Structure formats: structure tokens, C-alpha cells
Amino acid sequence: MTDYSGILAEIYDEVQSHLRSGKVADYIPELAAVDPGQFAMALVDLEGGVHSCGLAHQGFSIQSISKTFTLTLALKDQGAHLWDRVGREPSGSSFNSLLHLEYEEGKPRNPFINAGALVGTDCLLAGKTPAIDRVLQTLRRLSGNEKIEINPRVANSEQECGFRNAALANFLKGCGRLDHSVDTVLSTYFQQCAIEMSAVDLARASFFLANQGVPLGESETFVSANRAKYINAVMLTCGTYDSVGDFAYRVGLPGKSGVGGGIIAVLPGQFSVCVWAPGLDAAGNSLAGVMALEKLTTITGHSIF
Numbered sequence: 337m338t339d340y341s342g343i344l345a346e347i348y349d350e351v352q353s354h355l356r357s358g359k360v361a362d363y364i365p366e367l368a369a370v371d372p373g374q375f376a377m378a379l380v381d382l383e384g385g386v387h388s389c390g391l392a393h394q395g396f397s398i399q400s401i402s403k404t405f406t407l408t409l410a411l412k413d414q415g416a417h418l419w420d421r422v423g424r425e426p427s428g429s430s431f432n433s434l435l436h437l438e439y440e441e442g443k444p445r446n447p448f449i450n451a452g453a454l455v456g457t458d459c460l461l462a463g464k465t466p467a468i469d470r471v472l473q474t475l476r477r478l479s480g481n482e483k484i485e486i487n488p489r490v491a492n493s494e495q496e497c498g499f500r501n502a503a504l505a506n507f508l509k510g511c512g513r514l515d516h517s518v519d520t521v522l523s524t525y526f527q528q529c530a531i532e533m534s535a536v537d538l539a540r541a542s543f544f545l546a547n548q549g550v551p552l553g554e555s556e557t558f559v560s561a562n563r564a565k566y567i568n569a570v571m572l573t574c575g576t577y578d579s580v581g582d583f584a585y586r587v588g589l590p591g592k593s594g595v596g597g598g599i600i601a602v603l604p605g606q607f608s609v610c611v612w613a614p615g616l617d618a619a620g621n622s623l624a625g626v627m628a629l630e631k632l633t634t635i636t637g638h639s640i641f
């Protein structure tokens with residue numbers, strides 16, 4: 337049996353001197369105040385054992401990690417029709433880029449860049465339950481933590497400064513790609529990004545992607561094993577923006593990052609993991625977080641490759 341707890345303790349020590357090399361996201365003013373010296377990692381093995389180090393129970397802003405769960409819900413609602421509205425190819429550009437949208441007639445490259453996530457949120461708004469309530473309920477159920485909430489200060493902060501997202505949403509609407517109003521889509525999107533969860537919460541919530549679609553502590557599938565495969569494939573190819581190649585090379589796992597400094601990753605059939613270190617690299621991924629995941633797969637020899 338792999339000694340995951342011992343390995344996480346080793347990783348904790350090794351990343352300490354790198355925590356302040358990254359730069360916290362400052363385009364969302366509320367996130368600029370976060371101390372970059374913090375670190376947490378949590379791993380759930382296939383037997384449901386939770387291994388962790390650092391500030392593993394401290395909540396942080398999940399930001400774009402929410403896109404994995406909104407993609408999951410949009411696929412549950414729309415099935416393969418979702419791919420008529422959003423692609424599943426890497427964008428090769430930054431997460432908030434407007435570049436491809438004009439010459440691709442408003443069809444975003446994938447569901448993990450901001451434009452694609454706005455389309456995903458628009459899909460969820462068609463449901464009976466208010467979209468943001470459904471996202472929260474899903475995250476609470478999958479993580480087993482009923483206390484998960486939105487941080488309204490972060491949501492407002494992004495609402496006030498989300499000029500690029502507003503440009504993306506307006507462009508999508510202009511191309512007839514959104515069914516709901518720009519304001520509704522944006523405010524729902526900002527709220528989903530402002531949800532706060534801990535590394536333990538997120539490792540537990542991602543477990544179904546490592547376990548053929550069956551959530552932690554449950555016996556029925558949340559999504560089919562095949563759909564879990566599809567979601568993992570999109571994480572592998574699009575989950576870390578224009579450094580997706582570097583992430584696959586170094587870490588060798590499907591993963592999804594957020595500018596709050598969190599990254600989730602899974603090794604199907606083995607574990608789900610979440611790392612949090614708020615300092616980011618130039619692409620917007622947690623600098624020490626990627627390093628920690630690289631160490632995990634290097635020390636254990638466990639990756640998808």
C-alpha cells in the first residue's frame with residue numbers, strides 16, 4: 337500500500353521555499369489580499385481514506401475549478417448536444433481570451449476557458465432549480481460538507497471588475513450563443529467561481545471522477561463511467577489553459593485549476609487529489625501546486641502514463 341500520508345508530508349516540506357515565488361491573482365481585488373505563504377494538499381484513495389497536509393480544511397475560492405462541476409451538470413442535462421454549443425479542443429490561449437471567438441462565430445473552444453464556462457452556465461440556467469443553488473447542492477453532496485457557501489465579497493469584487501468576462505458574455509449574446517440575459521449569466525458565473533471549499537472538500541467532491549462516476553460514500557453512479565472518462569479527457573486536454581502540455585508532461589494527470597490557487601486532479605482507479613497554494617504562475621495555475629502534483633506522481637510512480 338502506498339504511504340500517501342508520508343508522501344504528502346514530504347511534499348509539504350519540499351514546496352515551502354517556493355510558495356512565495358508565485359503571484360496571487362490581483363485582477364479580482366478580493367483575491368489580491370490572500371497570503372501566498374499558505375499550502376494545503378488532500379488526497380482521497382479508492383478505499384475512501386483521506387490523507388492531507390497543511391491547511392487542508394481551510395476554505396479558499398474555487399474559481400475555475402467550479403467549471404469541472406458545471407460541465408458535469410451541463411452534460412447531465414444536455415448529453416452530447418452540449419458539444420454543439422462548445423468545443424472540446426485546447427485553446428492555446430489564456431483562459432479569458434477573446435481571440436478565437438470572432439472567427440469561430442462565438443463557439444468557444446472548450447468548457448474550461450471563460451467563454452465556454454459562460455455557455456455552460458447558460459445551459460444550467462434552463463433548469464427548474466436556480467442554477468447556483470444546484471451547483472451548491474451538488475458540491476455539498478459530493479464533498480459531504482453541508483456548510484459550503486459562496487463568498488459574497490469575492491463575487492461582488494469580480495462583478496465590479498469582470499470587464500473581460502462582460503466582453504465575452506456580450507459577444508456570445510451577440511452571436512446568439514446565450515439563451516439567458518448577459519447579466520444573469522455573468523452574475524451566476526461570478527457566484528459559482530466565488531464558492532469557497534477546502535482541499536479536503538474538493539478532493540472528496542472530485543472522487544467520482546476517479547471512481548467510474550460513483551461519488552465517495554455512495555453506491556450509485558452520479559455520472560456514467562463513460563461520462564467520467566469524457567470529463568477527465570477534457571480536464572487533461574483543456575484543464576490548465578495554455579500550459580496544458582506542460583501540466584500533462586510534468587504531472588501526468590487530468591486536472592483543473594483555478595486562480596484562487598487550487599488544482600484538482602484524478603488518477604482514475606486510484607485517487608482524487610486537491611492542492612492549494614495561492615501564488616500563480618504566468619498561465620494562472622498555482623506554481624507550488626503544480627510542483628506538488630509533479631512530486632506526487634514522481635515519488636509514487638502513479639500517473640496515467
Ligand code: DON
Nearest residue numbers: 399400431529593594595620
Ligand atoms: O472568470 C474569471 O476570471 C475567474 N472567476 C476565474 C478564472 C480562473 O480561475 C481561471 N483559472 N485558472
